[in-house]
Amino acid sequence: MNIILFEDGNYKNLFPLNILRPNFEIKCGVSNLLAKHLRRVPEGSQVTLHVRKTLQEYVTMKYPEAAINKVDVKKSYVFLNSKVIYSKSFFENLPKAKTDVVLIDKNKTVLYATVSGPNVKKISVKITKGAPLTLLDFKKPKVKMTEYKEKDVKVMEYSWDTMRYLEGELKKELHFLCKDSNTLTHPKAKVAPIVILDDSAGKIYVSEHAVIEPFSYIKGPCFIGKNALVKSGSKIYGPVSIGEGSRVSGEISGCIFHARVNKQHDGFVGNSYFSEFVNLGADTVTSNLKNNYSKVRAKLFKKEYETDLQFLGSIIGDHTKIGINTMLNTGTVIGAFVNIAGGGFPDKFIDSFSWYIIGKKPAKYKIPDALKTCEIVMNRRGIKMTKEFEKLIKAKY
Numbered sequence: 001m002n003i004i005l006f007e008d009g010n011y012k013n014l015f016p017l018n019i020l021r022p023n024f025e026i027k028c029g030v031s032n033l034l035a036k037h038l039r040r041v042p043e044g045s046q047v048t049l050h051v052r053k054t055l056q057e058y059v060t061m062k063y064p065e066a067a068i069n070k071v072d073v074k075k076s077y078v079f080l081n082s083k084v085i086y087s088k089s090f091f092e093n094l095p096k097a098k099t100d101v102v103l104i105d106k107n108k109t110v111l112y113a114t115v116s117g118p119n120v121k122k123i124s125v126k127i128t129k130g131a132p133l134t135l136l137d138f139k140k141p142k143v144k145m146t147e148y149k150e151k152d153v154k155v156m157e158y159s160w161d162t163m164r165y166l167e168g169e170l171k172k173e174l175h176f177l178c179k180d181s182n183t184l185t186h187p188k189a190k191v192a193p194i195v196i197l198d199d200s201a202g203k204i205y206v207s208e209h210a211v212i213e214p215f216s217y218i219k220g221p222c223f224i225g226k227n228a229l230v231k232s233g234s235k236i237y238g239p240v241s242i243g244e245g246s247r248v249s250g251e252i253s254g255c256i257f258h259a260r261v262n263k264q265h266d267g268f269v270g271n272s273y274f275s276e277f278v279n280l281g282a283d284t285v286t287s288n289l290k291n292n293y294s295k296v297r298a299k300l301f302k303k304e305y306e307t308d309l310q311f312l313g314s315i316i317g318d319h320t321k322i323g324i325n326t327m328l329n330t331g332t333v334i335g336a337f338v339n340i341a342g343g344g345f346p347d348k349f350i351d352s353f354s355w356y357i358i359g360k361k362p363a364k365y366k367i368p369d370a371l372k373t374c375e376i377v378m379n380r381r382g383i384k385m386t387k388e389f390e391k392l393i394k395a396k397y
Helices: 033-040 053-062 088-092 118-129 161-178 367-380 387-396
Strands: 002-006 046-049 077-081 084-086 101-104 110-115 144-147 153-155 183-185 196-198 204-206 217-219 222-224 235-237 240-242 251-253 268-270 297-300 303-306 314-316 332-334 339-341 354-357
Touching (some): 033 084, 110 118, 161 204, 196 204, 297 332
Parallel strands (some): 222 240, 251 268, 339 354
Antiparallel strands (some): 077 110, 084 153
């Protein structure tokens, strides 16, 4: 089967998680969406990755053996939306049709499409240019359009949907990792004495070279990634996914730490997504529940959205630094390369590359300064800033 994992035209709804990465690198549970796709597609499938033009050079560098934005117009393709989590039953129940079909959800999001013949050539123009696809690209003569009403797909329409689906995805993947065990610790992990791993509510997996210091309490479901550090006295209440190289402390509930996130001090964070290289200063806290217990509203740019979530903390983009004693309101969305300082409550939406001192008018973060700090931070973790990544940052600026 020839498969194209495509990005659709609503990619901005996933701000800030996909500023510096394609949709398929967003995490939900243990792994990112790409890993989930590759586990689901039929064995032997040829998978092409479709990404935005600004990401193409960087993604090609990261995945040198992958086909990026390439289409053979002589072949037929199955299109899968890279922001959708598919179940096993979805592929088992696909309609059998003699003509091309398109499956959409109630919001007109394309979930699945088959494209063959002259329609491949038409859609290949946008694929090769790195242009996001829309429903109109699949609406062709003799193409059967069907609304898919089953509940065996999870659509990441907005960034906070990662919180909506975290527990279910985490439990599924931990069941696979832990197999018959409720708690599984890698032989090369270091779990100190006087650590409580409570798997009464969900499984716990501790990865290779992860370190858990004394007097920590961890309640599953919880995944602790490779080289992660859980500092002494931490209180972690699942569902929590701590990505590779992250360092955490304090009280944590219902969060995703993408990778190499620093939260090394006290302070509560709940129902939040922290992208790579985010740093939270001492006593930074996230509110995740409104005083009146109503559903949380979140803001993207100039528009507010009903999330339909009672618990939602903050969604924070890559390389953002939060100063000490910052209080983040429910449903706060912060872009990439933001610096926040001054304590108190910042705005609920802060765009990327903002220098935000509470009580003062936000300023633009100067790109030479942003790149310099970024390089220092990455070097401290043994990661070299590539020319492709630097070029991507400048393009997003």
